[in-house]
Amino acid sequence: MDPQPDIPAEYHGRPRRPLVRKTLVILLVLWTFGAVRGAWETPLIARLRGADLLQAVPAQETETKLGRNAVLAILGGMRPLMAVYAKLSAVDKWEIADWDEVEKWYGITILLQPEDYQHRIDLAWHCAYNARAYYETSQHVPSGVDRAREMEVWTDKGLAYLDAAIPEFPDRGELLQEKAQILERKKHDPCAAAQTYRLALGKKGVLGYVERFVGYQLAQCPGKEQEAYTYLKRLYDEGEKNHLPTLIHEVKRLERKLQIPLLLRIPDPEPDLPGTRNTVPGLKVP
Amino acid sequence: MSAPNHAPMPDRPVPPIFSPGRIWTLAAATFTQLVRMRTFYFLLFFAVLVFGMSNVNLLYTAEQQLSTIRGTSFGAMWLFAWLFAVTATAVVIPRDIEDRTLYTILSKPVPRVEYLLGKFFGVLLVITVALGAMLLLSGVVLEFRKAGLIAETRIYLEQSPDITPADIQGQLDAISNEGFHPRLFTAAWIILLQAAVMAAATILVSTFASSSLFTIIVGIAFFLIGHGHRIAVDYWSEGGATNNWLAWAAKVVPDFHIFNVHEKIVAGSTAAPFVMAEITAYAGVYCVVYLLLGWYMFSDKEF
Known part of the structure; x- marks a missing residue:
């Protein structure tokens, strides 16, 4: 068996640079670049948030905020498309008067687009008007259900959603207007x-x-x-x-x-x- | 030492060390190469999506209808731009190797950095043309829908005796503000910048990757981590060693969070020119660093 020829230390006049060494150099440069750019990035992000150009996630509770942040981060620009799907599902459930499902799908819509206060208004409207009207007038409500109590429960739910949303959008009047109407x-x-x-x-x-x-x-x-x-x-x-x-x-x-x-x-x-x-x-x- | 078997021609012009013309030629060839891959078929999907959204009414107010068309259009543009930047860039160099075009190019007096820049700008050219077409299409649909909604709302509001002309005008102005606005060009520009960074990062990966599939997977992972690592670091901000490790590792990955500015611009915020300049410079620095590293890796790569 022929011996393997030695790989020359120089090839076409250039020293050999093995892949591993080059990769390490690249990682080192990237890391150094990352360390340096932090001095630029952090104030830039603060300025963009200050100028209302970067999403400041509206939420009161830490867990909600974390969930919304994660959705923002992972889905990014896909969120509007997925929000349309979630809202479509909510409307679908509304047609069959499945109010718990309407609530659930609107919750997903809000998770996907927490910056759109109109979803909160829509959810409150479904609860306080549509679900209430269903329990008031529908023939499909089971006989054992306390209609008056359900009407109040769903109206209060609508108000509660608005009460939760109003501090998140202190400059928007539409939420207060909707609450006043209810x-x-x-x-x-x-x-x-x-x-x-x-x-x-x-x-x-x-x-x-x-x-x-x-x-x-x-x-x-x-x-x-x-x-x-x-x-x-x-x-x-x-x-x-x-x-x-x-x-x-x-x-x-x-x-x-x-x-x-x-x-x-x-x-x-x-x-x-x-x-x-x-x-x-x-x-x-x- | 033996003499060369052919003497250099004395009058032969010496090719320039760096030539924008050569880069443009390579970019144009890459553009043609990608167009032949039926890249623009995505525009058909986009057109169906935008026209579909303009006819979907999920109990939306007039303003919501327009903002939904805008949001979905730009969502699709964002998705196309970064995904295309990753996949197209991952494919172009291996395709040149497969077609043996690469050997022809590199046997000419074309520096490898120019080859990489040509590929990079070729991909960007395709993304720019596609984004331009999508922006135009969404603008036309938005304005068309806006005109219809304003007319409908005016007729509706004028029926009420309790609404003043000022109230009607206020409502119509609110609808009008949701239509196409020049600020949307800046949103498209930021999407393009993000795609440019992704293309540069993918070129870097493709210079040492063994397959397109590997490059695409790494590119997509790079993008997702770039979007999420700031959240992860913040989440474990009280995690001591975990946090330190994450913060250390995150320095290797770009922070794509900054490019999310386009979402707020689409929603209605306006970015000042100096902000746009700073974000452009930020993306430019990323592109330069990644392309330089890609060149370092590619400079003596054997094929």
């Missing part, structure tokens, strides 16, 4: 609704009509009639833009109730009101 329409608590609408004022995503809603709810709150009248009259006096049917109706009702002198009353005739008050087209009311 308090108004399902809990029939105009005092709390007025207070919650008031908290929403001035926040992002809150349109002008919410300012009037504060007054409308105050007008229904026992003991707050004078405050409501002052509030609504101020809006009325701001100009024609606020001379809307509901506002005129509420001001005239309060004028009668508070026995405001005729000369101080607004001149408008009693408007023809729509069937429901405080109903804004585009808001999801079943």
Whole structure:
């Protein structure tokens, strides 16, 4: 058997650089680069977070935060696609009135897109309106189920989801607006609704009509009639833009109730009101 | 010492040591090579996805519909960009070896660094063209859908006597803000930067890998670890030795967390020019380091 020829120390005039040695050199360079770049990366990440360009995961509890962080890290840009699937599943379960499943799939949607506050609003709406309405009217509810209790349970769930979300999005008014609507329409608590609408004022995503809603709810709150009248009259006096049917109706009702002198009353005739008050087209009311 | 069997031609021009023209030629050839692999068929999938999303209404508000189209479009762009950067880069060098094109190229006066740069820019060219096409398509769909939603919402809101014109305008402005916006170009740019870093890292791996499959697996693992290691280090921040070990190991892997900026830009945030410049420089430094290391590995590799 021929002996193996010696591998020359030099090959084509160049010293041999074995793969292992080169790999070690590369790892060493990468590690050194990693150590150096930390001085750039850490402040850069802090600046990007400060400029609202990097996701600061909204969550109160550490475990929730960790889970959301992990999802953010692992799925990255895939999250919107998966969130659509999760939401599709939630809607699918809604069609068969499987409310626990709706809750579960919305939970996954929120896990995938924790930055989208609208998912929290949708979940609260499903709980407080749809699930409640199901237990109120559906023929498919088993006879042993306490309908009234279930209605309250699901309404409270809706409110609880909003209460959990509001501190995570302190600058967004839509969550407070949704909570106020549930308090108004399902809990029939105009005092709390007025207070919650008031908290929403001035926040992002809150349109002008919410300012009037504060007054409308105050007008229904026992003991707050004078405050409501002052509030609504101020809006009325701001100009024609606020001379809307509901506002005129509420001001005239309060004028009668508070026995405001005729000369101080607004001149408008009693408007023809729509069937429901405080109903804004585009808001999801079943 | 024997004399050479042919004397150098005295008037023959000496090839330049570094030639952008040669790099461009190699990049263009790589582009053609990848296009022939039917790379752009992904655009069909993308088109179906975007048109599909524009017609799906999961109880969305008008703003949500538009932001969902945007989110899914950019999600697909992000997925395509980094995955393509890994797989295409992992394939191009072995394919050249298989086709024996590599020997032809390297037998010419083409420095190996130019060969690597040509491959790198060729892959980036394909990703840029594909991202441009996807951006255009999603922009058209977004604007088309936005116009429809604004018209529908206006008609709907105008039916209510309790809504002021200012409220209607506010609602329509909110919808309008969710349509196509020039800031989305910056989001696409960041996706491209991330893909460039991934392509450079994959070139580095492919210079010592024995197969494309190995390169793809390592590339994908590199990407996932790059996205998650900061979370892992934070999680075990009180883990003493574990934390030290993780933090030590994480220094070898890039931190892709920074490129997640594109998500917030797609969602509505705007990045200042100096921020974009810094992220571009950050990606550029990564690319230079990985390509230099790849060159070091490739410089005397025997085929």
